[in-house]
Amino acid sequence: MQLVVARIGRAHGIKGEVTVEVRTDEPELRLAPGAVLATEPSSVGPLTITAGRVHSGRLLLRFEGVADRTAAEALRNTLLIAEVDPEEVPEDPEEFYDHQLIDLDVVTRDGTAVGRIAEVSHLPYQDLLIVRRPDGSEVMIPFVAEIVPEIDLDEQRAVVDPPPGLLDDSQAEIASSREDS
Numbered sequence: 671m672q673l674v675v676a677r678i679g680r681a682h683g684i685k686g687e688v689t690v691e692v693r694t695d696e697p698e699l700r701l702a703p704g705a706v707l708a709t710e711p712s713s714v715g716p717l718t719i720t721a722g723r724v725h726s727g728r729l730l731l732r733f734e735g736v737a738d739r740t741a742a743e744a745l746r747n748t749l750l751i752a753e754v755d756p757e758e759v760p761e762d763p764e765e766f767y768d769h770q771l772i773d774l775d776v777v778t779r780d781g782t783a784v785g786r787i788a789e790v791s792h793l794p795y796q797d798l799l800i801v802r803r804p805d806g807s808e809v810m811i812p813f814v815a816e817i818v819p820e821i822d823l824d825e826q827r828a829v830v831d832p833p834p835g836l837l838d839d840s841q842a843e844i845a846s847s848r849e850d851s
Contacts, residue, residue: 675700681742710749
């Protein structure tokens, strides 16, 4: 199974280094020197990482055959893709790979069906579960423990405890009518 583990950003310096937007919880494993990664677009790769370091809070990588700023800049916006065994799971039981979450049924604590996870969106400060509702609409649910307290892979479901208004406006109206009482 292929997983997107990073997106190449701008060139850094004149020796072929690039900044990367990390999209994996295991960069030390997936983005280590020696790793060979497929790319999107595929015509750019595969790319072999020769060196990596953190500079001012950003991960910088250098690739085999990319020796100057011009070559590094040509890689901008390329996705880096790692081949991962579908049976592999993260060491931390509170972490999940995207493919484990896609297609899970989403229900509230009381068992009300919300929909099904269609996508996991990785943003700089938190991940979002994109949930497709039965009517075809989508709702974005922050993937944080307070809102998604349980992922049950055996039962193929994610339990959510949404704050008022997250799933629909009627919840916000119910909450505000409770406050007015």
